[in-house]
Structures are given as structure tokens and as C-alpha cells.
Amino acid sequence: MGSLEAHGGADPFGLAFRYNSIAIHLTRRLREADTSSGVPPARLSALSVLVFGGRHTLGDLARRERVTPPTMTRIVTGLEQMGLARRRPDERDARLVWVEPTPEGREVMERARLARVERLAEELRALPEADRQVLDRAAQVLLALERAAGY
Amino acid sequence: MGSLEAHGGADPFGLAFRYNSIAIHLTRRLREADTSSGVPPARLSALSVLVFGGRHTLGDLARRERVTPPTMTRIVTGLEQMGLARRRPDERDARLVWVEPTPEGREVMERARLARVERLAEELRALPEADRQVLDRAAQVLLALERAAGY
DNA sequence: CACAAGTCGTTAGCATGGCTAACAAATGGT
DNA sequence: ACCATTTGTTAGCCATGCTAACGACTTGTG
Numbered sequence: 001m002g003s004l005e006a007h008g009g010a011d012p013f014g015l016a017f018r019y020n021s022i023a024i025h026l027t028r029r030l031r032e033a034d035t036s037s038g039v040p041p042a043r044l045s046a047l048s049v050l051v052f053g054g055r056h057t058l059g060d061l062a063r064r065e066r067v068t069p070p071t072m073t074r075i076v077t078g079l080e081q082m083g084l085a086r087r088r089p090d091e092r093d094a095r096l097v098w099v100e101p102t103p104e105g106r107e108v109m110e111r112a113r114l115a116r117v118e119r120l121a122e123e124l125r126a127l128p129e130a131d132r133q134v135l136d137r138a139a140q141v142l143l144a145l146e147r148a149a150g151y
Numbered sequence: 152m153g154s155l156e157a158h159g160g161a162d163p164f165g166l167a168f169r170y171n172s173i174a175i176h177l178t179r180r181l182r183e184a185d186t187s188s189g190v191p192p193a194r195l196s197a198l199s200v201l202v203f204g205g206r207h208t209l210g211d212l213a214r215r216e217r218v219t220p221p222t223m224t225r226i227v228t229g230l231e232q233m234g235l236a237r238r239r240p241d242e243r244d245a246r247l248v249w250v251e252p253t254p255e256g257r258e259v260m261e262r263a264r265l266a267r268v269e270r271l272a273e274e275l276r277a278l279p280e281a282d283r284q285v286l287d288r289a290a291q292v293l294l295a296l297e298r299a300a301g302y
Numbered sequence: 303c304a305c306a307a308g309t310c311g312t313t314a315g316c317a318t319g320g321c322t323a324a325c326a327a328a329t330g331g332t
Numbered sequence: 333a334c335c336a337t338t339t340g341t342t343a344g345c346c347a348t349g350c351t352a353a354c355g356a357c358t359t360g361t362g
Contacts (some may be wrong), residue, residue, distance in 0.1 A: 010283035016271035018290045020181055024196070025302050026174040026293070028217060042319055059339065066179060071320055073341060095328050095339040120167035123296055131292045132161035138289030139169045141282045142177070145274055151176050191347055210310060222349055224312055246310045246357050
């Protein structure tokens with residue numbers, strides 16, 4: 001790719017260009033492992049928020065997942081039908097719907113996360129320790145970047 | 152997230168766990184910029200392969216994008232209807248269908264890529280140079296990892 | 303050469319997941 | 333008491349993933 005050389009080094013645009021490609025391919029590779037869980041991707045992602053972040057109202061869940069409320073309504077309905085999450089009314093405000101994972105939802109999530117992460121861990125084990133150190137430091141930078149962007 | 156501390160440092164599982172989250176969020180952030188192009192995500196991704204990698208047969212494009220042939224048939228049909236790609240027959244083997252970008256497809260892709268990448272570039276400009284150096288070295292490792300995984 | 307087997311793309315039909323528009327129910331401020 | 337706001341749902345559109353089945357073509361084999 002010709003423009004790659006033109007944006008090498010640590011110049012912001014070249015870095016952004018390469019991390020764009022890296023993120024796409026990494027996500028795609030990781031997602032392949034998800035099919036084994038039998039839970040479709042949008043549901044798995046929402047379930048992950050519920051399992052690792054605790055119960056949310058439907059609207060908060062929608063904002064967290066960057067989707068509109070109607071979309072989240074359907075995702076939650078799907079999770080409910082699969083027995084992985086539950087809706088609960090709020091005692092004070094009858095407009096609110098709390099969504100929480102079921103015990104089975106927690107189990108499914110834990111298995112899915114292991115499968116997904118284990119594949120990448122395999123690849124990382126093949127790297128020399130020095131390379132893993134580089135990735136470790138970069139992870140700190142990338143996570144800080146994420147927080148700065150409001151995630 | 153409690154398990155984060157338990158998998159810190161450069162141990163492969165902990166690294167994989169963090170890069171899982173990083174890749175998801177980075178992809179999501181980048182993708183938000185794509186809506187401005189008016190080209191839906193699967194079409195934009197296939198178009199990118201065509202623009203940066205040249206013409207492909209439909210089957211090769213499907214394998215590259217990790218989707219089944221029927222799905223790629225529809226994506227290509229969509230690109231054709233938008234005037235962004237063309238089908239061409241092979242002269243030797245009448246079963247094959249070559250897919251290539253149109254000039255307009257190239258223009259649209261270039262604009263989309265700029266919009267997508269520019270957002271991340273903005274964030275990177277706010278970092279100290281040392282952090283960008285870290286990301287630059289990590290990018291080399293991650294791209295090598297990608298190639299090793301057959302991408 | 304003829305025919306069987308394999309390859310490539312398409313069609314058909316299903317499910318998931320994104321959106322906007324429109325709405326019902328509940329809350330809260332005036 | 334009423335009106336504006338907030339919250340979630342319904343309805344209906346489109347895009348994108350899959351499998352099954354098929355048609356057209358090529359290739360290998362007798």
C-alpha cells in the first residue's frame with residue numbers, strides 16, 4: 001500500500017491509518033470465536049455490559065452500546081427469550097426498565113469471553129517477551145486514549 | 152473490572168483481555184465517522200479491499216472479508232447499484248466474476264478513509280511524542296501478529 | 303468424446319440488528 | 333390540573349449474516 005510508507009513513523013495520521021486497519025482485523029479475528037457461544041453479536045456485547053458492569057436501565061444500555069432505544073429494546077427482548085437477562089421495573093419511576101443478567105447469562109458470558117480471549121492469547125504466547133512488553137505499554141496508552149474520548 | 156488487575160503486565164491472557172476491549176471500542180469509535188460517507192459498513196469494507204488491493208473475483212473477496220459467497224453477491228450488487236464497483240466476466244473461465252472499483256468508488260473511498268482516520272489522528276495529536284513512539288512500535292508488533300494469523 | 307465430479311456464483315428464505323416515526327405511559331414543573 | 337419532558341415500545345424500513353438448493357461452467361477420467 002503506497003500511502004503506508006508516506007505516513008510511517010509516529011506521525012499522527014500514519015499511526016491512525018495503521019491502527020484503523022489493526023482494529024478492524026483484530027475485531028474480526030476475535031469475533032470469529034464468538035460464534036461458538038450461539039449468542040448473536042449485539043446480544044453478546046450487551047450481555048457483557050450487564051455481566052461486567054451490573055444492571056442498567058434500558059436507555060443507559062442503549063447509550064453505552066451506541067444504539068438507539070428501539071434497537072436496544074429488541075436486543076434485550078432477545079436476551080430475555082434466550083434466558084440470559086431479565087427486565088425488572090423500578091419501584092419509584094414506572095417508566096424505567098432495569099435489565100440484569102440471569103445466572104445462566106453470567107455463565108454463558110464467562111465461557112464466551114474465555115473462548116474469545118484465548119485465541120488471541122495463543123498468538124501472544126508465540127511472541128518474544130520484549131514484544132509483549134511493547135504491547136503492554138501501548139495498551140496503557142490506548143486505554144487512556146479511550147477514556148479521553150469518553151468511553 | 153476486577154479481573155483486570157489479576158491479568159496485568161505482559162502475561163498473554165491479560166494482554167489478550169485488554170486488547171479485546173481496546174479493539175472493540177476503537178472499531179466502534181472509528182465506525183461512527185463512516186456514517187458520513189452514506190455507504191453502509193459491509194460495502195465500505197469491501198470497497199476498501201477493491202480500492203487498495205485492486206480487482207478481485209467475487210469468491211476471493213468473500214474469503215478476504217470472511218463472509219459467505221451469497222453475502223458477497225449482495226454486497227457487490229449493492230456497490231454496483233451505488234455506482235461504486237463493476238462486475239466483469241473472465242475471458243478464460245466463464246464461471247468467474249471479477250469485481251473492480253469505479254472511479255467514483257475510488258473517490259468515495261478516499262473521502263471515507265480520510266474522515267475515519269482523521270478522527271483518531273486528532274486524538275493522537277494530543278499525546279506526548281513518547282506515547283506515539285510506543286504506539287508506533289506496538290503497531291509493528293500487531294501487524295506482524297496479523298500476518299502470522301493469515302490476514 | 304462423453305460424462306461424472308467439482309467449482310463458482312446466484313437465488314430464495316430466514317434471522318439479526320441498525321435506523322426513523324409515531325405513540326403510550328409516567329413524571330414533574332408551573 | 334395541565335402541559336412538557338422523559339422513557340420505553342411498536343411498526344416498518346433496509347442492510348447483512350447464514351444455509352440450502354441450483355444452474356452454469358470447467359476439469360478430470362474412462
